[in-house]
Amino acid sequence: METTTRLSSPLELAGLRLPNRFVMAPMTRFRSPGGVPTPEVAAYYRRRAENGAGLIVTEGTLVGHPSASHETTVPRMTAGASEEGWRRVTGEVHAAGGRIAAQLWHLGSEREPVDGYASWTPGTMSPADIDVIIGAFAEAARVAVRAGFDAVEIHAAHGYLLDEFLWGETNRRTDRFGGTPARRAAFPAEIVGAVRAELPASTPLIVRFSQFKERDYSARIAADPAELAEILSALAGAGADVLHASQRRFWEPAFEGSPLNLAGWAKRITGLPTITVGSVGLSRDLWIEHLSRLEEGLTSEYDLVAIGRILLGNPGWVRHALADRLGEVRDYRKADEDIYF
Numbered sequence: 001m002e003t004t005t006r007l008s009s010p011l012e013l014a015g016l017r018l019p020n021r022f023v024m025a026p027m028t029r030f031r032s033p034g035g036v037p038t039p040e041v042a043a044y045y046r047r048r049a050e051n052g053a054g055l056i057v058t059e060g061t062l063v064g065h066p067s068a069s070h071e072t073t074v075p076r077m078t079a080g081a082s083e084e085g086w087r088r089v090t091g092e093v094h095a096a097g098g099r100i101a102a103q104l105w106h107l108g109s110e111r112e113p114v115d116g117y118a119s120w121t122p123g124t125m126s127p128a129d130i131d132v133i134i135g136a137f138a139e140a141a142r143v144a145v146r147a148g149f150d151a152v153e154i155h156a157a158h159g160y161l162l163d164e165f166l167w168g169e170t171n172r173r174t175d176r177f178g179g180t181p182a183r184r185a186a187f188p189a190e191i192v193g194a195v196r197a198e199l200p201a202s203t204p205l206i207v208r209f210s211q212f213k214e215r216d217y218s219a220r221i222a223a224d225p226a227e228l229a230e231i232l233s234a235l236a237g238a239g240a241d242v243l244h245a246s247q248r249r250f251w252e253p254a255f256e257g258s259p260l261n262l263a264g265w266a267k268r269i270t271g272l273p274t275i276t277v278g279s280v281g282l283s284r285d286l287w288i289e290h291l292s293r294l295e296e297g298l299t300s301e302y303d304l305v306a307i308g309r310i311l312l313g314n315p316g317w318v319r320h321a322l323a324d325r326l327g328e329v330r331d332y333r334k335a336d337e338d339i340y341f
Contacts, residue, residue: 035076049098060105090148101151108161157215185203233322247278264301277306
């Protein structure tokens with residue numbers, strides 16, 4: 001098998017130059033006590049940067065509101081100790097020649113009822129609640145800029161807060177934030193606009209979205225391309241520069257009647273650069289089987305390819321893939337996730 005070509009080519013992503021088309025996907029690690037990334041976290045991200053990941057997207061970082069999560073070891077994007085921890089992370093990644101994006105996150109009703117917010121997110125958010133969370137995302141973006149991040153990603157996928165608005169099964173509102181797909185996208189779009197306003201023009205804003213949820217793989221925010229267009233056009237119009245389309249299996253068509261995957265439809269609808277992700281490289285056999293499909297898709301469906309779990313036990317996976325030496329790395333196994341943290 002020949003060394004990859006399109007995957008190894010550089011790309012300018014909304015003003016940010018990347019050395020290749022590989023992205024490290026966001027993966028929660030539970031290694032930041034009190035919400036503060038440690039020196040070990042900085043070393044973890046540096047290892048992936050020095051081994052060739054074109055862009056690293058951090059694990060989900062919680063915005064600064066008590067309702068964002070019940071977790072105590074998930075990092076936050078807030079001023080003070082967390083900001084200093086992230087500045088150490090970006091410094092290590094940049095010293096290794098890498099680029100890194102901060103993913104901003106709110107769990108929504110996935111959050112357990114602690115800290116006096118037992119009914120805050122599972123209930124109907126008031127207009128005042130919505131304004132508070134928009135402000136929390138904007139503040140997190142300001143912190144990310146000060147901490148030295150090269151890009152910011154908004155997590156609007158997998159059943160968390162913003163995705164709960166996008167999905168008709170969880171969004172039963174009758175005000176301007178509920179109803180049609182475009183109205184369901186209004187709150188996420190306002191967050192996109194607020195975050196975009198805090199970023200320098202040269203800092204790309206990525207929005208991650210999905211059809212499936214962590215608790216429902218068959219879920220769909222859009223039944224057809226027309227509904228998807230309503231949602232994604234709202235996000236693009238609000239200031240998204242890049243769309244990160246999360247699928248369980250990237251090679252599967254998003255809708256009947258077309259071979260396009262979810263990232264392909266996002267690119268066709270909006271014209272924005274897209275990232276595809278979904279079981280890429282979990283095993284050598286899968287990589288070999290789908291390499292041609294990945295390369296072909298880079299011409300029309302997507303611009304970047306995100307790699308997730310395989311990078312946990314194999315920090316050098318991208319370097320080996322670009323050199324066609326994946327025989328030297330192990331396939332993904334759950335037990336290997338923390339070996340090379």
